[in-house]
Amino acid sequence: MCIRTCTGEGVENAEEFISEKVEDSQLVGTFEDSPMEPVIAAEIFSTKSEGIMQCPFQAQRKTFKAKDKFIKKYEDIMQKDREIFQGGSDGPTDVLGKTVSSFRNVCRIISYYCNINEKSPLFKIMFATSQPAHVIMVAVVLYILSIINPSASKTQISNSSHSKVTSFIYLTSFILHFGAQIWMTFVSGLSLYFALPRHTFNDVQRVLFPRYFTINACLSFITLVIFVKHHPFHTWDTEIATQVSGMSVALILELLIRLYFTPPLLRLIAEKKGIEQAAGVGSETGYQSMGALKDCPHYLIIHRAFRKTHGCIAMGNIITMACSVIHLCYLSNKFCALI
Numbered sequence: 243m244c245i246r247t248c249t250g251e252g253v254e255n256a257e258e259f260i261s262e263k264v265e266d267s268q269l270v271g272t273f274e275d276s277p278m279e280p281v282i283a284a285e286i287f288s289t290k291s292e293g294i295m296q297c298p299f300q301a302q303r304k305t306f307k308a309k310d311k312f313i314k315k316y317e318d319i320m321q322k323d324r325e326i327f328q329g330g331s332d333g334p335t336d337v338l339g340k341t342v343s344s345f346r347n348v349c350r351i352i353s354y355y356c357n358i359n360e361k362s363p364l365f366k367i368m369f370a371t372s373q374p375a376h377v378i379m380v381a382v383v384l385y386i387l388s389i390i391n392p393s394a395s396k397t398q399i400s401n402s403s404h405s406k407v408t409s410f411i412y413l414t415s416f417i418l419h420f421g422a423q424i425w426m427t428f429v430s431g432l433s434l435y436f437a438l439p440r441h442t443f444n445d446v447q448r449v450l451f452p453r454y455f456t457i458n459a460c461l462s463f464i465t466l467v468i469f470v471k472h473h474p475f476h477t478w479d480t481e482i483a484t485q486v487s488g489m490s491v492a493l494i495l496e497l498l499i500r501l502y503f504t505p506p507l508l509r510l511i512a513e514k515k516g517i518e519q520a521a522g523v524g525s526e527t528g529y530q531s532m533g534a535l536k537d538c539p540h541y542l543i544i545h546r547a548f549r550k551t552h553g554c555i556a557m558g559n560i561i562t563m564a565c566s567v568i569h570l571c572y573l574s575n576k577f578c579a580l581i
Contacts, residue, residue, distance in 0.1 A: 320516045375501040382463070382497060386490055389470045412468035416573075419461035420566045426454050427559060436528040441519065444511050451507065451555075455500035458562070462493040465569075485572050488565035495558045503555050510548040517541050 430450070434443050466489040473482050517540075518524035523533035535541040 319519050320512070379497055379501060382493070386466070386493070389467060390475060390486065390490075408468050408471070412465060412472070415461045415464040415468075416566075416569065419458055419465065420570060422454065422458060422461075423559070423563050423566060426450070427563065439525045439527050440530060441515055441524045444515055448508050448511055451504055452500065455496050455504060459493060459496040459500055462489060462496055462562075465489060466493055481572065485569055488568045492562040492565040495562050499555050499558050503551060503558075507548070507551045507555060510544060510551060514541075514544050514548055517544070 431447075434446055438446070466486070469489065470486060473486075478486070515524065517535065517538075521533065521535050523531060523535060532541070532545075
């Protein structure tokens with residue numbers, strides 16, 4: 243646990259106090275029912291002056307008071323955070339979150355009127371796993387396969403002229419995509435991290451992350467669709483196949499990050515920030531200091547999960563940037579040939 247009991251040294255009759263020591267599990271309790279509930283890292287010090295040691299039961303009462311005060315402060319912080327980032331108690335403002343909530347309500351209504359057992363395997367397969375995120379991912383993958391797969395109608399169109407409008411949209415979408423990647427990764431992220439307090443920087447990232455990957459996924463989709471339209475399958479060579487593969491990988495990675503990695507990252511940021519604010523840490527700029535939470539196992543678990551999720555997102559973002567650079571080299575070679 244996060245509460246450590248220190249016994250005094252050089253105290254008379256210390257064995258009597260040690261024999262009366264309460265087990266740690268009885269002293270601080272367990273939190274099996276609420277695994278995400280934070281616990282304060284409080285210290286109980288013994289007084290060595292004049293050979294007087296603090297009574298263990300008094301220390302126990304003080305420990306519970308400190309823990310309850312910390313938990314109450316944490317709950318107040320989390321409530322304010324939900325009101326700020328979710329617009330009060332009306333539910334999440336994210337379109338995907340609203341869609342998921344509506345889908346669950348429809349499933350409950352159907353199961354109620356059709357007398358379907360919600361705990362049955364059939365119900366879980368039909369409804370619990372059919373979330374909008376999965377539907378979006380499957381639809382995009384199927385569409386990519388459909389536009390790549392050659393057909394008779396595509397093979398007949400060989401020397402069709404490119405539309406100026408679609409070419410303009412294609413070039414604009416790629417430029418915006420690559421520019422957003424450079425700005426978010428190397429300019430905005432680094433500048434704000436070294437200029438703002440850490441909690442303020444986390445609040446900014448919680449707003450920018452979903453929008454950043456949503457916009458990037460949409461721009462990647464537009465770029466890929468127009469590029470494949472201008473280059474039918476029967477005209478592909480190694481160079482064109484490499485470009486289509488790179489853009490497809492970038493699109494799938496950005497969708498995976500937006501749909502499956504960003505929501506848990508935002509929850510971990512909120513939990514981590516709430517615990518740190520309740521413990522009085524997190525106001526440093528340009529670095530991280532855990533302070534009193536460095537010995538708290540619960541906080542360390544959340545911190546490791548945050549670092550792992552954030553690392554996966556950063557790695558995916560670097561891969562998508564590499565795909566964009568490959569396509570940029572392709573476009574630069576084409577422009578050099580025209581010049």
